Amino acid sequence: xxxxxxxxxxxxxxxxxxxxxxxxxxxxxxxxxxxxxxxxxxxxxxxxxxxxxxxxxxxxxxxxxxxxxxxxxxxxxxxxxxxxxxxxxxxxxxxxxxxxxxxxxxxxxxxxxxxxxxxxxxxxxxxxxxxxxxxxxxxxxxxxxxxxxxxxxxxxxxxxxxxxxxxxxxxxxxxxxxxxxxxxxxxxxxxxxxxxxxxxxxxxxxxxxxxxxxxxxxxxxxxxxxxxxxxxxxxxxxxxxxxxxxxxxxxxxxxxxxxxxxxxxxxxxxxxxxxxxxxxxxxxxxxxxxxxxxxxxxxxxxxxxxxxxxxxxxxxxxxxxxxxxxxxxxxxxxxxxxxxxxxxxxxxxxxxxxxxxxxxxxxxxxxxxxxxxxxxxxxxxxxxxxxxxxxxxxxxxxxxxxxxxxxxxxxxxxxxxxxxxxxxxxxxxxxxxxxxxxxxxxxxxxxxxxxxxxxxxxxxxxxxxxxxxxxxxxxxxxxxxxxxxxxxxxxxxxxxxxxxxxxxxxxxxxxxxxxxxxxxxxxxxxxxxxxxxxxxxxxxxxxxxxxxxxxxxxxxxxxxxxxxxxxxxxxxxxxxxxxxxxxxxxxxxxxxxxxxxxxxxxxxxxxxxxxxxxxxxxxxxxxxxxxxxxxxxxxxxxxxxxxxxxxxxxxxxxxxxxxxxxxxxxxxxxxxxxxxxxxxxxxxxxxxxxxxxxxxxxxxxxxxxxxxxxxxxxxxxxxxxxxxxxxxxxxxxxxxxxxxxxxxxxxxxxxxxxxxxxxxxxxxxxxxxxxxxx
Amino acid sequence: xxxxxxxxxxxxxxxxxxxxxxxxxxxxxxxxxxxxxxxxxxxxxxxxxxxxxxxxxxxxxxxxxxxxxxxxxxxxxxxxxxxxxxxxxxxxxxxxxxxxxxxxxxxxxxxxxxxxxxxxxxxxxxxxxxxxxxxxxxxxxxxxxxxxxxxxxxxxxxxxxxx
Numbered sequence: 001x002x003x004x005x006x007x008x009x010x011x012x013x014x015x016x017x018x019x020x021x022x023x024x025x026x027x028x029x030x031x032x033x034x035x036x037x038x039x040x041x042x043x044x045x046x047x048x049x050x051x052x053x054x055x056x057x058x059x060x061x062x063x064x065x066x067x068x069x070x071x072x073x074x075x076x077x078x079x080x081x082x083x084x085x086x087x088x089x090x091x092x093x094x095x096x097x098x099x100x101x102x103x104x105x106x107x108x109x110x111x112x113x114x115x116x117x118x119x120x121x122x123x124x125x126x127x128x129x130x131x132x133x134x135x136x137x138x139x140x141x142x143x144x145x146x147x148x149x150x151x152x153x154x155x156x157x158x159x160x161x162x163x164x165x166x167x168x169x170x171x172x173x174x175x176x177x178x179x180x181x182x183x184x185x186x187x188x189x190x191x192x193x194x195x196x197x198x199x200x201x202x203x204x205x206x207x208x209x210x211x212x213x214x215x216x217x218x219x220x221x222x223x224x225x226x227x228x229x230x231x232x233x234x235x236x237x238x239x240x241x242x243x244x245x246x247x248x249x250x251x252x253x254x255x256x257x258x259x260x261x262x263x264x265x266x267x268x269x270x271x272x273x274x275x276x277x278x279x280x281x282x283x284x285x286x287x288x289x290x291x292x293x294x295x296x297x298x299x300x301x302x303x304x305x306x307x308x309x310x311x312x313x314x315x316x317x318x319x320x321x322x323x324x325x326x327x328x329x330x331x332x333x334x335x336x337x338x339x340x341x342x343x344x345x346x347x348x349x350x351x352x353x354x355x356x357x358x359x360x361x362x363x364x365x366x367x368x369x370x371x372x373x374x375x376x377x378x379x380x381x382x383x384x385x386x387x388x389x390x391x392x393x394x395x396x397x398x399x400x401x402x403x404x405x406x407x408x409x410x411x412x413x414x415x416x417x418x419x420x421x422x423x424x425x426x427x428x429x430x431x432x433x434x435x436x437x438x439x440x441x442x443x444x445x446x447x448x449x450x451x452x453x454x455x456x457x458x459x460x461x462x463x464x465x466x467x468x469x470x471x472x473x474x475x476x477x478x479x480x481x482x483x484x485x486x487x488x489x490x491x492x493x494x495x496x497x498x499x500x501x502x503x504x505x506x507x508x509x510x511x512x513x514x515x516x517x518x519x520x521x522x523x524x525x526x527x528x529x530x531x532x533x534x535x536x537x538x539x540x541x542x543x544x545x546x547x548x549x550x551x552x553x554x555x556x557x558x559x560x561x562x563x564x565x566x567x568x569x570x571x572x573x574x575x576x577x578x579x580x581x582x583x584x585x586x587x588x589x590x591x592x593x594x595x596x597x598x599x600x601x602x603x604x605x606x607x608x609x610x611x612x613x614x615x616x617x618x619x620x621x622x623x624x625x626x627x628x629x630x631x632x633x634x635x636x637x638x639x640x641x642x643x644x645x646x647x648x649x650x651x652x653x654x655x656x657x658x659x660x661x662x663x664x665x666x667x668x669x670x671x672x673x674x675x676x677x678x679x680x681x682x683x684x685x686x687x688x689x690x691x692x693x694x695x696x697x698x699x700x701x702x703x704x705x706x707x708x709x710x711x712x713x714x715x716x717x718x719x720x721x722x723x724x725x726x727x728x729x730x731x732x733x734x735x736x737x738x739x740x741x742x743x744x745x746x747x748x749x750x751x752x753x754x755x756x757x758x759x760x761x762x763x764x765x766x767x768x769x770x771x772x773x774x
Numbered sequence: 775x776x777x778x779x780x781x782x783x784x785x786x787x788x789x790x791x792x793x794x795x796x797x798x799x800x801x802x803x804x805x806x807x808x809x810x811x812x813x814x815x816x817x818x819x820x821x822x823x824x825x826x827x828x829x830x831x832x833x834x835x836x837x838x839x840x841x842x843x844x845x846x847x848x849x850x851x852x853x854x855x856x857x858x859x860x861x862x863x864x865x866x867x868x869x870x871x872x873x874x875x876x877x878x879x880x881x882x883x884x885x886x887x888x889x890x891x892x893x894x895x896x897x898x899x900x901x902x903x904x905x906x907x908x909x910x911x912x913x914x915x916x917x918x919x920x921x922x923x924x925x926x927x928x929x930x931x932x933x934x935x936x937x
Contacts, residue, residue, distance in 0.1 A: 015886070016877070016878045017870075018886075020870060020874040020877060020878060020890075021813070021854075021856075021890075022811075022814075022853035023812070023813070024886050026815070026887065028806070028816070118798065118799075192921075193921060194887075195815075195885065195887040195919060195920065195922075196817070196885065196887045244885075244886070246885045246886070247885040247922055279819055279820060491884035491886065491922050492884060657881075658922075658923065658924075658927065661926050662884060663924075664924060665923075665925065666924075688820045688822065689818050689823060689919065690822060694919050695925075696919065696925070697911075697916065697918070697925040697928065697929060699925075700925035701926075
């Protein structure tokens with residue numbers, strides 16, 4: 001029997017105490033009296049030349065503590081970074097402040113400082129900016145036409161980034177196919193919309209005299225490096241801390257202008273400066289997610305075997321690169337998901353338009369790619385009059401084929417090799433738990449005005465990776481162990497999970513292990529939190545650090561007591577000499593003995609190790625959604641939601657299930673409610689939660705969650721990631737369920753909708769019109 | 775009405791607070807900046823998300839939709855008053871209330887940003903509804919956005935404390 005709090009147990013979170021009592025240290029809680037409030041003056045135009053910027057109305061106002069525009073930026077200031085470019089990409093980088101041309105409404109033009117945010121906002125209103133409009137590009141079709149207006153004329157095209165893949169002979173397969181499916185799927189722009197907006201504070205660290213930047217970010221270590229590069233400040237003179245982060249989901253995995261600007265303001269005006277994004281601002285200043293269009297063609301044999309897929313993705317990445325804006329390329333390379341499909345071709349292009357830059361958002365392209373593939377499975381089943389389960393079953397990769405080399409690669413993943421999984425078992429489990437067999441009877445018994453629908457999706461997603469993950473484990477003077485991890489907690493429970501993994505590895509209780517994260521002075525230099533990598537990468541790194549720590553403890557014990565380190569055995573926090581088993585040595589005793597002999601124990605019992613990223617691991621899942629569609633009102637409710645997930649060995653099912661449910665409801669939000677809208681002049685129409693509808697408790701389905709553990713052979717713990725899993729499969733399952741509820745003759749707009757009551761009623765009316773005309 | 779500062783006084787979680795404030799100063803900012811009530815989280819500033827919910831003279835309000843001067847003379851309760859809002863105080867060795875413990879046991883919070891406002895509003899709701907139906911609970915929760923949990927564990931946590 002496992003001890004409580006060890007690997008695999010539903011351990012409650014150590015993080016919760018301060019959060020439940022309102023004592024979490026979020027960014028806004030770190031503002032101190034005397035700091036200057038920064039307001040960002042943003043472009044009101046989507047594409048324009050700036051003809052003048054007039055600060056005269058505020059320049060002599062004593063309340064104005066400083067202004068800064070592009071003209072005032074230090075010479076040689078760097079552009080904002082993009083981490084996922086391929087050779088040949090056009091350098092569509094964003095500048096910290098727009099100079100001559102603005103390319104989206106909301107783009108930062110200048111900053112103004114005042115004693116508080118109220119006054120700063122007033123002052124910003126009095127700055128006058130004159131624009132000369134330029135021709136707009138607001139969608140990918142317009143943007144990729146030969147005669148399109150160009151955002152960056154020097155590139156000669158709005159297509160700035162392109163990747164492609166090929167496996168086998170897709171042309172031959174298409175030529176021989178019995179049936180062809182050819183469909184185009186559209187995905188609207190959405191906002192990750194964490195409940196805490198972004199924010200940043202720059203000040204001089206009183207202890208060291210260095211620059212100290214706090215930011216609500218998922219990537220403090222990368223931010224430190226990039227701030228140094230952009231501003232020219234020596235990285236050793238910079239410390240970055242991510243405090244308690246109130247949600248991230250990918251939108252906080254970027255380097256933003258405001259993080260640079262608070263630092264520049266501190267440098268220029270000598271005042272500690274803070275910026276808190278307001279919610280209206282957030283909808284145009286924080287990166288959007290997901291907007292793309294995928295055309296998917298499938299060659300299908302008469303027996304339902306899919307012999308080839310050809311995918312073409314146009315991603316609308318907005319006006320410039322964000323940190324990770326080109327991920328559709330990675331997800332499209334894996335669009336075949338769990339299916340054999342021996343022949344394959346894909347192309348993914350990133351197109352710039354006059355909108356807010358796009359960044360990864362929970363699932364990073366997989367939600368869209370999965371929806372396209374899974375809709376095609378349903379469409380192929382319908383075309384061949386095959387059962388939706390049967391066509392999937394025939395095409396699934398069988399477990400005996402693992403590991404499966406998919407024959408493709410992309411930046412960040414040298415070879416797509418599915419390391420472990422059992423896709424038929426996932427399918428069987430989900431069909432069982434959702435009651436697939438009894439569903440037609442359930443449908444037949446639903447009231448006449450309600451249409452029930454059921455939708456399936458299978459998803460395989462890349463997790464982990466991102467680079468080597470270091471960790472440090474040391475003994476504190478009070479006898480507790482301290483793990484320093486580069487993983488950044490953003491609400492997912494990393495501290496609890498890592499303590500749990502480490503406790504299991506060391507044979508100790510998790511309570512005795514302190515975790516330090518998110519501070520570049522005290523956490524090792526790590527890529528940070530993204531790609532569902534926290535538990536797998538952070539956990540394996542912690543175990544390696546523990547192994548190194550144990551070696552050092554054995555060496556020290558042998559040195560102090562005489563003997564061979566090889567004879568020292570670590571058992572649950574105690575060292576036992578095989579030759580003197582009656583005299584075990586606890587860590588506390590080891591410390592005392594070392595000190596007594598003039599050896600500083602803290603220096604010796606301190607070990608750092610790196611988990612080298614030699615492989616990503618591939619999580620998989622089967623989702624099923626049961627929805628109810630009200631034919632009168634057009635309202636869709638997701639009633640039941642089943643997921644059987646395989647993230648290898650599950651460290652903490654309580655927290656993994658929390659990730660899956662949260663991710664599913666975010667996916668549900670995209671399908672039913674959420675959309676960032678612009679008017680034809682490029683002005684953002686989404687200004688807050690009145691325009692941008694998030695799911696509420698009433699939208700939460702009844703969850704049925706299961707796990708199948710096929711341990712990953714690619715890391716010692718056998719883990720695979722789980723943070724994005726719910727989102728990655730949810731769009732597809734819900735879209736399939738909606739199509740099922742509407743029935744085969746309904747013209748369903750393909751993609752993620754959102755299927756608002758208005759859209760659903762429109763679909764129903766158009767069909768009634770057709771029926772009347774017959 | 776003048777734009778000049780006005781003298782106001784109120785109790786925040788039982789302690790008297792007085793200050794000179796501008797009329798446009800929001801109650802949410804006042805509570806955070808002048809009363810040290812950092813558990814009042816501003817999520818949207820538009821009265822939609824519910825993260826800044828506090829109880830003013832017994833009534834739950836969005837602190838971002840109320841001016842500080844409107845609360846002059848009032849008794850304001852934030853997350854620090856949860857033990858009295860729930861009526862049962864704290865119990866057990868963890869210093870948590872029954873509702874807080876239920877949230878912890880059911881993993882009803884992830885990033886925790888929406889949590890204090892949600893707890894304050896829920897304590898107030900449960901004081902008026904001893905055994906609410908699922909529909910009443912959902913109606914109550916409709917005023918609170920959470921982007922992390924998917925809500926199911928929040929609903930389960932609340933149902934677990936019903937009598």
